[in-house]
Amino acid sequence: MPIDASVVLGKGVAIFHESLVNLYGCRIGDDTKIGAFVEIQKDAAVGRRCKISSHTFICEGVTIEDEVFVGHGVMFVNDRYPRATNPDGSLQTQEDWSVLTTRVCRGASIGSNATILPNLTIGEGALVGAGAVVTRDVPAFAVVAGVPARVIGSTRRL
Secondary structure (H helix, E strand, O other): OEEEOOOEEEOOOOOOOOOHHEOOOOEEOOOOOOOOEEOOOOEEEEEEOOOOOOEEEEOOOEEEEOOOOOOOOEEEEOOOOOOEEEOOOOOOOOHHHHOOOEEEOOOOOEEEEEEOOOEEEEEEEEEEEEOOOOOOEEEOOOOEEOOOEEEEEEEHHO
């Protein structure tokens, strides 16, 4: 699993097991740490001073701002209705669908094994609980948990 030449790495980026990641066409900000078995696809961006834990998948269309924590095994999704084929049975290509974007704002934290559906924003300083399935926007400084994720508190008290 390579780090493609198309990847833009900021200063001080730490990739602990370079042979165990798959990074291509993405941007990684200064002083960010990336664990093993992480894939970051083209046109994804990770900000400065982030921590991306092992086994995480950051797909095309995801923007992660500065100082964000992403736990182990977090999955981002960029298509609400994925299909392998078109109605005529032909295999789909990139021309057959549009990437939906996701934004994770500064200082947010996403717990292990969370799934983040597309076309939403996780607000500044928000906390997504482990195993949550985020189906809609998360307000700034909210704590969300569950399937689907619901607001259960605020990080302003933490």
